[in-house]
Amino acid sequence: MTIATLEAYLNALVLAGDTTKAVEETVSALATAACDLRTIITQVSPMTLGGTSGERNADGDFQRYLDVSADEALLAAARRAGIRHYCSEELDGAVDLNGKGGLALAVDPLDGSSNIDTNVSIGTIFSILPAVDEDEPAASFLQEGRKQLAAGFFIYGPQLALALTLGAGTRIFVHSSHLGAFVESLQPAIPERTQEFAINTSNYRHWDEGLQLYVDDCLKGSSGPREKDFNMRWIASLVADTYRILMRGGVFLYPGDARKGYSSGRLRLVYEANPIAMLIEQAGGGASDGISRILDLAPVNIHQRTPLVFGSAREVNRIGRYLRDPSIIAERSPLFGVRGLFRA
Ligand SMILES: O=P(O)(O)OC[C@H]1O[C@](O)(COP(=O)(O)O)[C@@H](O)[C@@H]1O
Ligand SMILES: [Mg+2]
Numbered sequence: 001m002t003i004a005t006l007e008a009y010l011n012a013l014v015l016a017g018d019t020t021k022a023v024e025e026t027v028s029a030l031a032t033a034a035c036d037l038r039t040i041i042t043q044v045s046p047m048t049l050g051g052t053s054g055e056r057n058a059d060g061d062f063q064r065y066l067d068v069s070a071d072e073a074l075l076a077a078a079r080r081a082g083i084r085h086y087c088s089e090e091l092d093g094a095v096d097l098n099g100k101g102g103l104a105l106a107v108d109p110l111d112g113s114s115n116i117d118t119n120v121s122i123g124t125i126f127s128i129l130p131a132v133d134e135d136e137p138a139a140s141f142l143q144e145g146r147k148q149l150a151a152g153f154f155i156y157g158p159q160l161a162l163a164l165t166l167g168a169g170t171r172i173f174v175h176s177s178h179l180g181a182f183v184e185s186l187q188p189a190i191p192e193r194t195q196e197f198a199i200n201t202s203n204y205r206h207w208d209e210g211l212q213l214y215v216d217d218c219l220k221g222s223s224g225p226r227e228k229d230f231n232m233r234w235i236a237s238l239v240a241d242t243y244r245i246l247m248r249g250g251v252f253l254y255p256g257d258a259r260k261g262y263s264s265g266r267l268r269l270v271y272e273a274n275p276i277a278m279l280i281e282q283a284g285g286g287a288s289d290g291i292s293r294i295l296d297l298a299p300v301n302i303h304q305r306t307p308l309v310f311g312s313a314r315e316v317n318r319i320g321r322y323l324r325d326p327s328i329i330a331e332r333s334p335l336f337g338v339r340g341l342f343r344a
């Protein structure tokens with residue numbers, strides 16, 4: 001049996017225009033950085049066990065030492081790959097690296113870093129865009145997500161794995177320490193329907209009525225309007241929740257809510273929602289902000305947040321209907337009975 005490696009996959013890559021070589025070099029450089037980060041994560045020291053420097057990033061989160069090490073490793077990888085513009089969750093503004101490759105790289109260096117202490121999977125999310133030829137490097141990152149040339153994430157779980165899309169399907173590669181290479185494991189296909197949802201229900205009282213209604217209907221299970229039982233999962237690590245959905249379907253929600261600072265949820269459009277949306281769509285799923293397709297949103301700020309709903313396509317559409325049409329709520333009173341919309 002021949003083993004398909006990431007290297008062979010990238011070598012066979014042909015993209016439109018003249019970006020093929022630059023994308024290949026960028027993904028390779030990121031893969032090397034992810035292996036280095038994996039080593040750093042498994043070195044036990046106060047620095048790697050979730051310690052924080054006390055500094056805050058642009059979004060107000062406390063930076064862990066690992067967030068900073070990850071950002072440094074990725075910035076170095078970006079330089080090696082000839083990236084022109086770089087933007088990271090851990091830096092205030094976009095940076096001009098003067099690389100000749102014509103690409104822009106946006107990263108969440110360490111996603112889920114609040115999970116480090118609890119030994120839950122964390123990851124590195126990336127989005128690769130064509131660099132925009134303007135003096136201000138931020139312009140490269142204010143393009144709609146549909147312009148991404150490639151996107152993916154590395155997950156530091158029991159296995160080190162890469163979920164990658166170059167715009168023609170999504171692939172999963174798992175790192176073999178034996179072979180010293182990422183090996184292709186599968187091409188995920190997200191089922192259209194699901195009976196599994198992921199949301200932080202502790203925020204229930206802060207949600208809009210349409211969302212409360214959606215979750216109420218899931219919880220009522222086979223005796224409610226959905227007429228089927230649901231399972232719930234919430235890892236609170238975006239990469240880990242996404243990996244599960246790539247593997248077996250489901251739906252993930254991080255909505256906007258009424259908490260101070262959470263009107264657009266918690267997740268960032270440029271380096272979290274956009275790459276995840278591209279991976280999910282390329283695996284047959286859907287991704288929206290509840291109403292509009294994520295990949296059609298035009299960012300106005302590199303760190304802007306967005307509500308995020310993604311996963312099994314029919315469920316993502318159904319959630320959109322609950323959120324869009326509050327009249328559905330009225331129509332569910334016993335007087336009107338249960339509309340067909342709510343059945344699977
Ligand atoms: O703690 P909450 O509010 O449920 O948020 C969990 C979400 O926050 C995140 O940790 C945000 O990512 P960062 O750790 O990169 O800031 C996601 O991985 C996760 O889905
Ligand atoms: Mg994150």
Ligand SMILES: [Mg+2]
Binds near residue numbers: 108
């Ligand atoms: Mg992060």
